[in-house]
Amino acid sequence: MLLIPCPHCGPREEREFRCGGESHVARPSFAEAPNDEAFAEYLYVRTNPRGVQAERWHHLYGCRRWFNLLRNTVTHEITAVYPMGAPRPEPAP
Amino acid sequence: MPDDLTKAERPTPRSAFAEVAPRGLFERPGVVRLCDPGHRPKTLLRGRITSAWSAAAAGVLGVVPPEQPGVPAHSPVADILWLGPDEWLVLGTGPGSLAPILLRAGLAAAEVGDGLPDLELSGPRSRDVLAGGTALDLHPSAFPAGRATRTRLGRIGVLLQRVEDGGDGPVFHLHVERPWAGYLWSWLADAALDHPSNNESFPR
Numbered sequence: 001m002l003l004i005p006c007p008h009c010g011p012r013e014e015r016e017f018r019c020g021g022e023s024h025v026a027r028p029s030f031a032e033a034p035n036d037e038a039f040a041e042y043l044y045v046r047t048n049p050r051g052v053q054a055e056r057w058h059h060l061y062g063c064r065r066w067f068n069l070l071r072n073t074v075t076h077e078i079t080a081v082y083p084m085g086a087p088r089p090e091p092a093p
Numbered sequence: 094m095p096d097d098l099t100k101a102e103r104p105t106p107r108s109a110f111a112e113v114a115p116r117g118l119f120e121r122p123g124v125v126r127l128c129d130p131g132h133r134p135k136t137l138l139r140g141r142i143t144s145a146w147s148a149a150a151a152g153v154l155g156v157v158p159p160e161q162p163g164v165p166a167h168s169p170v171a172d173i174l175w176l177g178p179d180e181w182l183v184l185g186t187g188p189g190s191l192a193p194i195l196l197r198a199g200l201a202a203a204e205v206g207d208g209l210p211d212l213e214l215s216g217p218r219s220r221d222v223l224a225g226g227t228a229l230d231l232h233p234s235a236f237p238a239g240r241a242t243r244t245r246l247g248r249i250g251v252l253l254q255r256v257e258d259g260g261d262g263p264v265f266h267l268h269v270e271r272p273w274a275g276y277l278w279s280w281l282a283d284a285a286l287d288h289p290s291n292n293e294s295f296p297r
Contacts, residue, residue, distance in 0.1 A: 012229075015228060016245050061245035065178060
């Protein structure tokens, strides 16, 4: 089980959360140029890295807020927590 | 709709625990005691914290709603529990709901007492029984009397409030959304059977 540092409630157990998948997947501008290929990519294509990934998480059983975090998909290490809408933080050197 | 059919005119609804606990009481001596304290008004308060908003809320409630999780704010009028960064539960100390007064002060409030019943869990083993269903650290050093938080117990979400640490063990109030009230009561009563009671010569 992961211990996830909720930015509002502090560290809580993983079962209190729901994972919302990869962060920073930009929705194509449908109004300007309807494009099936771009929309299919937006819906189905994910980076799925071996290493650090940005994810959206929802503290469903706590404060019910969404936030982003950086998680290493190999080690499960969580290196950053940041608000929705914020850019992805640079990895520490 | 005629006035006599509005919510305020209706009689107090049947207890949310009536299906599973008609007497509103379950006791396993030496382990836990479950008690249905009955209906009381509760108000859900929403708002983005600004100095004007805090002043308006404090004007009605007598105290500024807490900005941090955990420790509630107390005043002679109400206890205010932190639920989220823009969400609070106001437990009025009077018999009536505070929602109309908060609404008149220009705050977003809703009366949720009918939909959010609570039960009282007390007894020497109440912490052990809860620990079987939640990952929260319930030791007094991490979750002392006076604290409240939403968490997950068994398969459902509850608002867990440690009211006091009495001589007979801690006293918890568990606020639960009404559809899950029966599940919560049954789960706690069932979990209490895992612990040996004073009345039994051998543990089951």
